[in-house]
Amino acid sequence: MEVFPEGAAIHWGGGLKLCASVVTIGAFDGVHLAHQELVTQAVVAARKLGVPAVVHTFAPAPRHFFGTAEPLMDDAEKVRRLAALGADHVVVARFDEAYRRRPAAAFIADLEQLGACEVWVGADFRFGAQGAGNVAELTRHFRVQVLEEVRCPAGERISSTRIRALRREGRQQEADRLQGGMIACASEAPLNTASLCQMQDLQTTALSSRENHHA
Template sequence: MRAFQNNQLDLDRSVVTIGAFDGIHRGHQALIQKAKSRADEYGVPLVVYTFDPPPRAFFQNQLVLTQLPEKKRYLEELGVSYAIFASFDRDYAARTVDEYIDELKRLNPREIWVGPDFQFGKGKSGSILDLQDHFHTFQHPIVTCPEGEIISSTRIRHLLLHKEVEKAHFLLGRVQ
């Protein structure tokens, strides 16, 4: 896997998946695996577009579940060809929907895959509908655990805060 910062990568074709991917938990893994299967079908590279630090860590000072070196390792294990680690700061957060879309156009995506409740751009003003105006964009369904609860980074942080480490590790896909 080759890693880049935002606005550094240009490709002839790709499949792209976008998200904070903090934790690379089972839900993230399902989304990335779906995008990877589509990239393989097209014979194009898979690009994961993510953020360092994750937006919630930047804005809300939340615990980062997966530090950058570990995140890179997990993405590589999932078969990602390229990863873009956008430097998330105040300037990046102020980017418009159009600026974000212009950067994605440089990747020439055949498809873009996002998770539920995907938002982007200044003030979360962009949605999957904005992406669909420019790209073939798909939303991966919510992934739940065997008890039927949604797998999310927020839930994993809650479990860790309440010392439920075994459950958190299961949701992360790192059962010990």
């Protein structure tokens, strides 16, 4: 286990066991503004419930493993940015040939090991071999919260695919704005302002909260 200066415990390869938690899951490719909003919402929910907030991600991201998309940042930077968003734990599963063959049931078991009392995902989230698991499957086992689409001022959905397209077109400023610079840049996109304000408040008390959870 590695502990970042922000206070988040980083678990490379998994192995974390908790009695209760709020978990958010995703590849988080680029940790763009929509990803930041998803993690923020999960952290706010965890603080309300008085349980640890866990971010569950993958290295490499599945699309990078399959060679269908180029990374927007390296895995170390991705984890650093996720840790800075206020989670107590960041679990980084190694996505390799063996992991991609795991059935959906194995992923459900991972979440049960985390004591997930609430799970936050995007609407298009899929898991397990050949993407057999989806949001409907998650709801059979956990209380699930699905983040509504986050859109840029032009009305397009903020996504890693959109950011890559902007970079290919040479529109670096637009891509940088959608990828964001954490909380400081998030106000430039039409995100949930209330949750971002809550996130800033949470960051001022995160250290003491984490000390209680890690004790």
